[in-house]
Amino acid sequence: MTTACEAPRGGVAPVSKRVMNLAHFMRRAARRQRDETGLVWGERTWTWSELDRRIDAMAAALAARGVTKGDRVLVQAKNCNQLFESMFVCFRLGAVWVPTNFRQTPGEVAYLGRASGATVMICHGDFPDHAAAVRAALPNLRAVVSIGASDLGADYDALVAAYDGRAVAPAPVDHDDPCWFFFTSGTTGRPKAAVLTHGQMAFVATNHLCDLMPGTTDQDASLVVAPLSHGAGIHQLAQVAAGAKTVLLTSDRLDTDEVWALVARWRITNMFTVPTIVKMLTEHPSVDLHDHSSLRYVIYAGAPMYREDQKHALQKLGKVLVQYFGLGEVTGNITVLPPALHEPADGPGVKVGTCGFERTGMQVQIQDEQGREAAPGQTGEICVCGPAVFAGYYNDAEANQRSFREGWFLTGDLGHVDEEGFLFITGRASDMYISGGSNVYPRETEEKVLQHPAVAEIAILGVPDQTWGEVGVAVCVLKSGAALNERDLLSWLESKVSRYKLPKRVFIWDELPKSGYGKVTKKAIRTELEARGCLPVD
Structure with missing residues (x-):
């Protein structure tokens, strides 16, 4: 020293x-x-x-x-x-x-x-x-x-x-x-x-x-x-x-x-x-x-x-x-x-679905929950380090603590790399979805919907859409004796969140599927939406 x-x-x-x-x-x-x-x-x-x-x-x-x-x-x-x-x-x-x-x-x-x-x-x-x-x-x-x-x-x-x-x-x-x-x-x-x-x-x-x-x-x-x-x-x-x-x-x-x-x-x-x-x-x-x-x-x-x-x-x-x-x-x-x-036709050697290889000066690593590097082909969280990584979140020590591990930035996205280092995104660690190129985080909109006097429960998830890539679908449970329809809820919500954050569809159910611990699980909601014929939204 x-x-x-x-x-x-x-x-x-x-x-x-x-x-x-x-x-x-x-x-x-x-x-x-x-x-x-x-x-x-x-x-x-x-x-x-x-x-x-x-x-x-x-x-x-x-x-x-x-x-x-x-x-x-x-x-x-x-x-x-x-x-x-x-x-x-x-x-x-x-x-x-x-x-x-x-x-x-x-x-x-x-x-x-x-x-x-x-x-x-x-x-x-x-x-x-x-x-x-x-x-x-x-x-x-x-x-x-x-x-x-x-x-x-x-x-x-x-x-x-x-x-x-x-x-x-x-x-x-x-x-x-x-x-x-x-x-x-x-x-x-x-x-x-x-x-x-x-x-x-x-x-x-x-x-x-x-x-x-x-x-x-x-x-x-x-x-x-x-x-x-x-x-x-x-x-x-x-x-x-x-x-x-x-x-x-x-x-x-x-x-x-x-x-x-x-x-x-x-x-x-x-x-x-x-x-x-x-x-x-x-x-x-x-x-x-x-x-x-x-x-x-x-x-x-x-x-x-x-x-x-x-x-x-x-x-x-x-x-x-x-x-x-x-x-x-x-x-x-x-x-x-x-x-x-970018090949115009599929064939041998064409890596369909990849988002490419590491940028110059940057390093990508797939890690498990303990921060250990995953083998090629194994899914984990996409982590990155290098000079393009930001300095941190302003005035948010908790978020910084959560987003970095031993110098690696944790993207929150899941994926894997192949033997040549090409990255494939396979899912998201969070519920975030991308609509028209904009990140949409359901929690923010869910919080707004819950301010409506008729809504007791709400879950929003992203689903595929041919025009926008993904759009939001909301499933609501109303309070006892309340009445509300899709059009009225969306009209009420328009002034409270940006347009690209608005769900494309709203479904009113008697209850949301929950886990044995009483937690609302979006995986179960997606399964139920498919079972009811609500997907695709078009």
């Missing part, structure tokens, strides 16, 4: 792990590709130098409102240039970007504001109720900045104009300094802030370019078809690192014809999405009406893709599909299945 005056064993004194501030990606692109287009949204375009100047101006405006290194900035917005910029505004100040899923309810967003300890909010003008809920939950909120004309607070673009020309030097940061709170429910229903850091995300951007989109340069273009607040935001950070332009859809609603028209117009080379959207895009007639020969990488994640859907997409687009498996806590960096391994 060394004293404060001694060098540690090996003769190397501890030093600060200074790393690049991620906002330098934008600064570098502005210097090297000054007058080239960096962002496209509808008919508007911004050069890299314009983007960098706007980011400087907004950073100066937030600094004038007291935002400093470590402060959390809550952002509630649909995809737009201001949302894109806000990531780098926060990074440049050393502040923490806290984006929401814009489809969340005001109450859900207010909870994220409290949980993160946000001091400032950037809010799109379409969400006055969200701003009001956050203000009520955070009485010490310093400011609300409004995107678009509204009375929510100071206008974003007006502030950019007022502070134009004020250069802001990126805040000095260490490897473990937080830059992004990526909200995820982990293995429980209540959202938790996964802390992403500057050093970690520099590795992630490099890894994305290495494993998902090798050869990506400033000659490439990326189309955004998912909210920038989550996985698409990580993908776009990698685009900025490479100097590749980003193209946004004109609205938050997916217009398939617009997608393919933009691919042709801007010679799109890559996009990130989920299997449900790949299916929609490749089954729509417009896929045959526009030139998509520029595409090299169509990256999908968030859920497995049905094999028939995979074959159809390959038939339409060629071998451009890239699959990756990952969680918010590992920023998507667990496995990759590159285009060369």
